[in-house]
Amino acid sequence: xxxxxxxxxxxxxxxxxxxxxxxxxxxxxxxxxxxxxxxxxxxxxxxxxxxxxxxxxxxxxxxxxxxxxxxxxxxxxxxxxxxxxxxxxxxxxxxxxxxxxxxxxxxxxxxxxxxxxxxxxxxxxxxxxxxxxxxxxxxxxxxxxxxxxxxxxxxxxxxxxxxxxxxxxxxxxxxxxxxxxxxxxxxxxxxxxxxxxxxxxxxxxxxxxxxxxxxxxxxxxxxxxxxxxxxxxxxxxxxxxxxxxxxxxxxxxxxxxxxxxxxxxxxxxxxxxxxxxxxxxxxxxxxxxxxxxxxxxxxxxxxxxxxxxxxxxxxxxxxxxxxxxxxxxxxxxxxxxxxxxxxxxxxxxxxxxxxxxxxxxxxxxxxxxxxxxxxxxxxxxxxxxxxxxxxxxxxxxxxxxxxxxxxxxxxxxxxxxxxxxxxxxxxxxxxxxxxxxxxxxxxxxxxxxxxxxxxxxxxxxxxxxxxxxxxxxxxxxxxxxxxxxxxxxxx
Amino acid sequence: xxxxxxxxxxxxxxxxxxxxxxxxxxxxxxxxxxxxxxxxxxxxxxxxxxxxxxxxxxxxxxxxxxxxxxxxxxxxxxxxxxxxxxxxxxxxxxxxx
Numbered sequence: 389x390x391x392x393x394x395x396x397x398x399x400x401x402x403x404x405x406x407x408x409x410x411x412x413x414x415x416x417x418x419x420x421x422x423x424x425x426x427x428x429x430x431x432x433x434x435x436x437x438x439x440x441x442x443x444x445x446x447x448x449x450x451x452x453x454x455x456x457x458x459x460x461x462x463x464x465x466x467x468x469x470x471x472x473x474x475x476x477x478x479x480x481x482x483x484x485x486x487x488x489x490x491x492x493x494x495x496x497x498x499x500x501x502x503x504x505x506x507x508x509x510x511x512x513x514x515x516x517x518x519x520x521x522x523x524x525x526x527x528x529x530x531x532x533x534x535x536x537x538x539x540x541x542x543x544x545x546x547x548x549x550x551x552x553x554x555x556x557x558x559x560x561x562x563x564x565x566x567x568x569x570x571x572x573x574x575x576x577x578x579x580x581x582x583x584x585x586x587x588x589x590x591x592x593x594x595x596x597x598x599x600x601x602x603x604x605x606x607x608x609x610x611x612x613x614x615x616x617x618x619x620x621x622x623x624x625x626x627x628x629x630x631x632x633x634x635x636x637x638x639x640x641x642x643x644x645x646x647x648x649x650x651x652x653x654x655x656x657x658x659x660x661x662x663x664x665x666x667x668x669x670x671x672x673x674x675x676x677x678x679x680x681x682x683x684x685x686x687x688x689x690x691x692x693x694x695x696x697x698x699x700x701x702x703x704x705x706x707x708x709x710x711x712x713x714x715x716x717x718x719x720x721x722x723x724x725x726x727x728x729x730x731x732x733x734x735x736x737x738x739x740x741x742x743x744x745x746x747x748x749x750x751x752x753x754x755x756x757x758x759x760x761x762x763x764x765x766x767x768x769x770x771x772x773x774x775x776x777x778x779x780x781x782x783x784x785x786x787x788x789x790x791x792x793x794x795x796x797x798x799x800x801x802x803x804x805x806x807x808x809x810x811x812x813x814x815x816x817x818x819x820x821x822x823x824x825x826x827x828x829x830x831x832x833x834x835x836x837x838x839x840x841x842x843x844x845x846x847x848x849x850x851x852x853x854x855x856x857x858x859x860x861x862x863x864x865x866x867x868x869x870x871x872x873x874x875x876x877x878x879x
Numbered sequence: 880x881x882x883x884x885x886x887x888x889x890x891x892x893x894x895x896x897x898x899x900x901x902x903x904x905x906x907x908x909x910x911x912x913x914x915x916x917x918x919x920x921x922x923x924x925x926x927x928x929x930x931x932x933x934x935x936x937x938x939x940x941x942x943x944x945x946x947x948x949x950x951x952x953x954x955x956x957x958x959x960x961x962x963x964x965x966x967x968x969x970x971x972x973x974x975x976x
Contacts, residue, residue: 414899433957440927461943465930502949508945517925517928645925652888660895660899664900668900768907768910768912771907786905
């Protein structure tokens with residue numbers, strides 16, 4: 389049998405779909421072109437789906453005897469698409485913006501599982517995918533021998549898909565709060581993981597020689613297991629890296645299946661998504677000054693007091709302020725820089741924060757927002773929340789664009805961020821976050837720092853020098869309540 | 880397509896991805912993840928092939944149902960991913976002067 393019966397028109401259509409996907413990502417270079425980009429993505433997907441349906445339905449009818457034509461198939465496929473569409477659209481409409489990291493993790497798990505299912509289907513019915521030759525042995529029944537290259541591709545596809553699935557499920561449970569954010573450390577986990585990885589790769593190699601079902605299913609089960617084991621030791625603070633990494637895996641899984649199906653749309657998309665996730669992981673690691681390997685090895689964010697003088701710092705003097713003090717200080721300021729973090733997301737304080745910004749602007753204050761790359765639980769998390777609260781995106785700045793401005797700023801207003809403002813990252817070589825780029829909030833004339841209580845420390849488990857500085861005023865309360873009170877005092 | 884030409888497409892697409900993604904503004908990194916999620920569900924192509932193949936024997940029957948389940952999962956992702964991206968992107972507004 390010809391490896392893939394694909395007409396040149398279909399191949400061309402898949403290529404066009406791939407180009408649409410490239411342009412969809414290109415559109416995200418600026419908010420003004422992004423919506424057009426998203427629409428191009430939808431067009432690309434429509435082209436890919438329609439092309440598949442058009443090229444594969446006639447085949448069902450025209451294939452030689454032996455394949456039963458099932459008039460229900462079209463209806464079943466349509467029903468499957470409609471069920472998925474209904475679930476997807478309802479979820480997308482209802483999900484609160486603060487839950488976006490969980491949603492993305494859940495979506496990743498679906499891509500992973502879909503890849504596993506497609507690989508299983510291809511293994512069970514290789515003839516339908518055109519990846520097998522019918523072998524009629526002298527003794528025994530004829531069987532479909534899957535091409536050796538396809539076996540590698542299928543093995544890799546099912547393995548990456550399964551890792552994506554189980555890893556994303558764990559990431560989802562951690563982000564959604566069903567499972568503690570603290571890393572769970574198994575003894576000897578590195579040995580177990582490396583052993584499993586070697587076993588999976590060895591089995592894929594063996595699969596090339598022998599297409600016995602047990603090998604395929606063992607690869608699948610071991611991959612589910614390693615995905616699970618890889619993510620459980622990773623702590624909450626490293627979640628931006630994990631989510632990006634799983635994003636990347638979901639792409640590689642799609643690419644591996646694209647190799648199996650000789651489909652350029654899938655290969656192009658897989659490569660795009662794979663590199664996108666890899667770049668985001670790199671950006672996140674760099675923003676934490678951690679190597680990718682150390683994040684994957686896990687354990688960060690668990691051992692509180694890892695920094696040298698954290699325990700001794702409890703009795704140090706600090707200043708407490710009230711909402712009225714904060715309102716007064718900010719209304720007198722020329723420029724206020726707001727530094728949001730994960731705490732803002734948890735408290736859902738973004739809307740009232742924007743209200744505060746509006747009030748300040750009415751007082752003639754210049755208001756800017758400074759966003760650290762790893763603030764929140766996924767790349768760009770804070771930007772989305774501020775956008776949701778109608779903060780114009782040209783008031784929102786990235787770390788490197790605004791960091792020099794703190795020195796000329798009257799008030800730095802830190803809400804729900806901690807580690808990303810810790811000057812110890814610049815000075816204290818013994819600190820676990822040493823070398824991480826941080827926002828220089830302490831250079832502002834006054835720092836207003838919203839925090840629930842003085843007891844807790846950031847996710848890195850280190851005390852923050854900023855709390856005890858002369859120019860810092862601690863506002864101890866729930867972020868949303870505190871900002872609401874400040875807004876009242878600003879009237 | 881032979882293996883080498885597929886590999887060429889893959890490697891070149893990785894380079895394209897590298898440059899395109901670096902040009903994405905950090906403010907849009909969350910929508911980037913949502914939209915890459917949606918487009919990686921192009922894996923629905925494989926799911927449709929499995930579902931449409933019809934069924935020969937019990938293995939073929941299982942393959943078809945696995946394919947249909949994959950169609951459901953991929954559709955959730957496609958519709959959900961694009962819809963949530965559109966919802967997010969609609970929120971990014973410029974300052975009204």
